[in-house]
Amino acid sequence: xxxxxxxxxxxxxxxxxxxxxxxxxxxxxxxxxxxxxxxxxxxxxxxxxxxxxxxxxxxxxxxxxxxxxxxxxxxxxxxxxxxxxxxxxxxxxxxxxxxxxxxxxxxx
Amino acid sequence: xxxxxxxxxxxxxxxxxxxxxxxxxxxxxxxxxxxxxxxxxxxxxxxxxxxxxxxxxxxxxxxxxxxxxxxxxxxxxxxxxxxxxxxxxxxxxxxxxxxxxxxxxxxxxxxxx
Numbered sequence: 001x002x003x004x005x006x007x008x009x010x011x012x013x014x015x016x017x018x019x020x021x022x023x024x025x026x027x028x029x030x031x032x033x034x035x036x037x038x039x040x041x042x043x044x045x046x047x048x049x050x051x052x053x054x055x056x057x058x059x060x061x062x063x064x065x066x067x068x069x070x071x072x073x074x075x076x077x078x079x080x081x082x083x084x085x086x087x088x089x090x091x092x093x094x095x096x097x098x099x100x101x102x103x104x105x106x107x108x
Numbered sequence: 109x110x111x112x113x114x115x116x117x118x119x120x121x122x123x124x125x126x127x128x129x130x131x132x133x134x135x136x137x138x139x140x141x142x143x144x145x146x147x148x149x150x151x152x153x154x155x156x157x158x159x160x161x162x163x164x165x166x167x168x169x170x171x172x173x174x175x176x177x178x179x180x181x182x183x184x185x186x187x188x189x190x191x192x193x194x195x196x197x198x199x200x201x202x203x204x205x206x207x208x209x210x211x212x213x214x215x216x217x218x219x220x221x
Binding site for chain 2: 009030031033040041042043044045048050088090092095096098099100101
């Protein structure tokens with residue numbers, strides 16, 4: 001059983017559409033990270049959120065940390081083919097625990 | 109600008125063979141980690157080293173051993189490979205942030221026949 005549950009597992013959308021990926025847990029984390037992984041490469045850190053209720057924006061990507069620091073979401077506006085990849089959330093208490101990931105495919 | 113370097117990138121083994129995956133980082137990080145990634149299961153921690161001279165078990169340590177050779181290098185050894193160890197292995201190193209962000213290598217794809 002994953003400590004962090006990500007949904008959906010797979011997401012396929014057309015270029016220009018919006019999408020949201022969810023990361024949920026019953027545990028409280030001191031911080032939560034989002035990574036993106038492209039085929040044949042290692043995960044790359046996108047953002048870290050630390051404060052409950054925090055919202056961070058990275059160009060067309062918006063990350064939110066839940067008020068209770070148990071969940072997070074990633075929203076992509078006007079998705080582009082370059083956004084295709086595996087998105088992983090990871091919660092940090094005294095160690096880092098990863099969700100299983102959401103595979104996002106953006107079709108041109 | 110190497111970051112975390114893993115070798116080899118690909119390896120095919122027969123059941124019972126041994127091998128060592130090498131990892132080196134040039135970011136002066138204290139912490140280093142070995143993960144395995146399997147479809148639908150995310151990244152699972154095998155072993156980690158919080159600092160030079162220390163190593164600890166993660167979630168799935170059985171069948172593996174590690175060596176923290178120095179601050180830069182952290183190796184993962186499979187003494188007697190099994191088909192269940194077919195996976196993609198990632199080495200990572202940690203920064204100084206209290207949030208524990210990790211920097212990953214490109215991965216080593218291992219197939220055990």
